[in-house]
Amino acid sequence: MELDLSADAAALTANIVDVPSVSGAEDQLAGSIEAALRALPHLSVHREGNCIVARTDLGRAQRVVLAGHIDTVPVAGNLPSRVQPDPASGEDRLYGCGTSDMKSGVAVQLRLAAGVPEPVRDVTYVFYDCEEIEAERNGLGRLSRKSPELLGGDFAVLMEPSGCEIEGGCQGTMRAEVTATGRRAHSARSWMGRNAIHEPAVDGLRYHEGLNAVGITGGVAGNVIPDRCVVTVNYRFAPDRDVAAAEQHVRDVFDGWDVAIVDFAPGARPGLDQGPAVSFATAVGGAARAKLGWTDVARFAELGIPAVNYGPGISELAHTQDEYVEIPKILACEERMRGWLTSP
Ligand SMILES: [Zn+2]
Numbered sequence: 361m362e363l364d365l366s367a368d369a370a371a372l373t374a375n376i377v378d379v380p381s382v383s384g385a386e387d388q389l390a391g392s393i394e395a396a397l398r399a400l401p402h403l404s405v406h407r408e409g410n411c412i413v414a415r416t417d418l419g420r421a422q423r424v425v426l427a428g429h430i431d432t433v434p435v436a437g438n439l440p441s442r443v444q445p446d447p448a449s450g451e452d453r454l455y456g457c458g459t460s461d462m463k464s465g466v467a468v469q470l471r472l473a474a475g476v477p478e479p480v481r482d483v484t485y486v487f488y489d490c491e492e493i494e495a496e497r498n499g500l501g502r503l504s505r506k507s508p509e510l511l512g513g514d515f516a517v518l519m520e521p522s523g524c525e526i527e528g529g530c531q532g533t534m535r536a537e538v539t540a541t542g543r544r545a546h547s548a549r550s551w552m553g554r555n556a557i558h559e560p561a562v563d564g565l566r567y568h569e570g571l572n573a574v575g576i577t578g579g580v581a582g583n584v585i586p587d588r589c590v591v592t593v594n595y596r597f598a599p600d601r602d603v604a605a606a607e608q609h610v611r612d613v614f615d616g617w618d619v620a621i622v623d624f625a626p627g628a629r630p631g632l633d634q635g636p637a638v639s640f641a642t643a644v645g646g647a648a649r650a651k652l653g654w655t656d657v658a659r660f661a662e663l664g665i666p667a668v669n670y671g672p673g674i675s676e677l678a679h680t681q682d683e684y685v686e687i688p689k690i691l692a693c694e695e696r697m698r699g700w701l702t703s704p
Pocket of ligand 1: 429461462491520521
């Protein structure tokens with residue numbers, strides 16, 4: 361499908377939303393984005409799997425990175441997109457899977473890539489796959505391992521939904537499996553065994569803010585008292601804790617249990633007081649707020665690039681069936697970003 365980058369950002373968002381791109385099935389959308397960018401002579405375009413990187417090379421003193429993921433969570437009967445006014449304000453909203461998280465942000469990236477051929481700072485546009493699934497498949501992570509030189513820059517803006525407000529930093533996240541063991545027995549003589557699935561409910565398992573059980577597995581057969589139960593917990597931690605401190609906290613909470621860390625991603629400090637971040641904050645205006653939740657801002661932090669979230673969508677609506685984006689926000693976001701990229 362051909363993308364028309366001269367259409368306004370709201371129409372372009374609808375266009376992109378109507379190409380389903382659930383994580384792992386982004387080929388078609390990635391192909392359309394690649395083709396649209398290759399048609400622009402002022403950009404050099406690289407493709408790595410379903411990641412597309414397009415760069416200006418004007419020899420500017422600074423380079424900024426604008427990044428967005430092109431995948432969505434599974435469609436929930438909410439495609440194709442539709443425009444419907446907000447009953448209260450009458451403002452148009454665009455409904456559909458990925459409108460807020462984050463195809464409206466991707467549409468703004470594409471509009472800027474096409475419409476700002478001579479930015480005052482060199483720009484690297486990054487479109488990547490597999491953000492909504494397990495961390496090891498994340499396209500930005502893959503790019504940073506395989507081709508870190510493509511991601512270099514002085515500052516990055518991740519165009520995740522933030523309601524057109526700058527969100528600095530992000531929480532870290534960690535998944536751990538806590539294993540309880542019991543003693544197997546026939547269920548007709550259950551007193552002879554110790555049911556492992558009942559174990560995690562005993563005292564000593566304290567739930568902290570941001571530390572939640574998110575899964576449980578166990579059970580042998582319908583007539584067997586199970587001797588093993590695994591509870592998966594998710595820990596969201598503030599960016600002043602590093603991964604080691606977070607792991608220690610999880611181990612302390614589950615002291616006495618068998619704990620295995622299965623997945624983690626560090627948080628990121630805001631970093632709004634340095635370099636192009638300052639000009640960005642001035643150009644787009646508004647006060648910055650702290651980000652609750654983990655985003656790929658942290659991956660840029662690991663590469664030594666300060667990064668913020670800034671995009672038109674509404675993060676609270678991400679992954680919901682009633683997901684929508686406010687159309688005026690898409691247009692405002694594009695205008696402010698254009699201002700930043702074109703004014704010295
Ligand atoms: Zn997202």
